[in-house]
Amino acid sequence: MNEILASIDVGTSKTAVIIAERNNGEIDVRGFAVAPTEGVVRGIVVNIEKTEQAILRALSNAEKQAQLKVKKIIASYGGNQTKVVKSHGITSIPKERGTITLQDTVKLIDAARNISLPHNTQIIDYAVKDFIIDSNSGIEDPIGMTASRFEADVLLFLTQTPPVSNLIKTLNNIDLTPTDIIVSPIASAKAILTDEEKELGAVMIDIGAGTTDVVIYKTNRPQTVFAIPFAGESVTHDLIVGLKLPRIEAEKLKQTHGCALQDEVDENEVVEIMGIGGREPRMVDKKFIAMIMEARLEEIFSMVKEKSVENGVEMNSDNFPAGIVLVGGTTLTSKLVYLVEKVLNMPVRVGLPGDRIPLPQGMNTPDYHIAWGALLIAAERHQIDEKLELDKGKIPIFWNKVKNWILKRL
Numbered sequence: 001m002n003e004i005l006a007s008i009d010v011g012t013s014k015t016a017v018i019i020a021e022r023n024n025g026e027i028d029v030r031g032f033a034v035a036p037t038e039g040v041v042r043g044i045v046v047n048i049e050k051t052e053q054a055i056l057r058a059l060s061n062a063e064k065q066a067q068l069k070v071k072k073i074i075a076s077y078g079g080n081q082t083k084v085v086k087s088h089g090i091t092s093i094p095k096e097r098g099t100i101t102l103q104d105t106v107k108l109i110d111a112a113r114n115i116s117l118p119h120n121t122q123i124i125d126y127a128v129k130d131f132i133i134d135s136n137s138g139i140e141d142p143i144g145m146t147a148s149r150f151e152a153d154v155l156l157f158l159t160q161t162p163p164v165s166n167l168i169k170t171l172n173n174i175d176l177t178p179t180d181i182i183v184s185p186i187a188s189a190k191a192i193l194t195d196e197e198k199e200l201g202a203v204m205i206d207i208g209a210g211t212t213d214v215v216i217y218k219t220n221r222p223q224t225v226f227a228i229p230f231a232g233e234s235v236t237h238d239l240i241v242g243l244k245l246p247r248i249e250a251e252k253l254k255q256t257h258g259c260a261l262q263d264e265v266d267e268n269e270v271v272e273i274m275g276i277g278g279r280e281p282r283m284v285d286k287k288f289i290a291m292i293m294e295a296r297l298e299e300i301f302s303m304v305k306e307k308s309v310e311n312g313v314e315m316n317s318d319n320f321p322a323g324i325v326l327v328g329g330t331t332l333t334s335k336l337v338y339l340v341e342k343v344l345n346m347p348v349r350v351g352l353p354g355d356r357i358p359l360p361q362g363m364n365t366p367d368y369h370i371a372w373g374a375l376l377i378a379a380e381r382h383q384i385d386e387k388l389e390l391d392k393g394k395i396p397i398f399w400n401k402v403k404n405w406i407l408k409r410l
Helices: 048-066 102-113 161-173 184-192 195-200 232-243 247-257 286-310 336-344 369-390
Strands: 002-010 014-023 026-036 072-077 083-092 121-133 136-139 149-160 177-183 202-207 212-218 221-228 270-273 282-285 324-327 348-350
Touching (some): 002 161, 002 369, 014 048, 026 048, 026 369, 048 161, 072 161, 072 184, 072 369, 083 102, 083 221, 102 121, 102 149, 121 161, 121 177, 121 221, 149 161, 149 221, 161 177, 184 202, 184 212, 184 324, 184 369, 195 202, 202 286, 212 286, 232 247, 232 286, 247 270, 282 286, 286 336, 324 336, 336 348
Parallel strands (some): 002 072, 072 177, 202 324, 324 348
Antiparallel strands (some): 002 014, 014 026, 083 149, 121 136, 121 149, 212 221, 270 282
């Protein structure tokens, strides 16, 4: 069955769109594009009109490439406004049947999602941390296994209703209907982490423009997810203040001459920067630029380490043999890998969306990993939807309440 899937990642600094075709389980990318974003701060839409324009620019270019129009879209959502709550679900398996079905997993996830929520808060996504069958944990794929008691530890992703409603409203305003909402950190992990990294244990750090998202994997399941409200934009802000530059110039300076380690910059290297308000250009030591950047980046990764301890996780190579995987636009910063190795004392690699699946030329960049991961997850959900449709008569009534929250094989 052929299906056109379109995915969008509306980020703080850029909006990425991917259009693909799913055919018998294979995903063929038809079009992709990225456009600068205005109107979004740390993942939150603060100006609907400006955000609409960014989406339309990226969408139009992707549609031209794909030679088709899309009306339905898979949307990613994340940032510091997303909170993670650990929950537990339990269901029994009828004795006359004795084996676990996909419908049982739906019922189990529904039980885990049945929690009291604060006012104006909603669950936008989930991830299974562990399946437990008759007190035996670490079950990777429970379907078809014999059981009497079926349990799951689940990570629920919560957000306040207004921010996600504003994103949906922005999409609706330009005649787009979001069919799935995928939480950004899990989308990143889907696109980037290899099977070996998920099995052995790895820490994925997605340092974008507005926030730094962290996903900690072990035995093929996400164990902890959290966000730091500082990232690439924080580095840019420090350059604005430290060098008295307009934002556009500070961002350009960061990308062109930035370095994460001041000791790696020659004492005599200088760069010319524009004067403000028509003033004469001036020369600045590149080492001073690196000093500003290193201080902020070191602080961000130190916060990642502290936050992981708060979440009961000690980051070291013994616990996570696969080390750290860096993703996001800030990974393009020169010598960043060495700084992270110094701060966290673990092996580090930079991840790209084409690490697991070959992608078209031009798409294997930090711009597309969230949109690509969200599309892959949605494609798996739709495939399971189709399987359940074939067995419609056996689907319990409660399925209608949770049909978009199907089991994800991450």
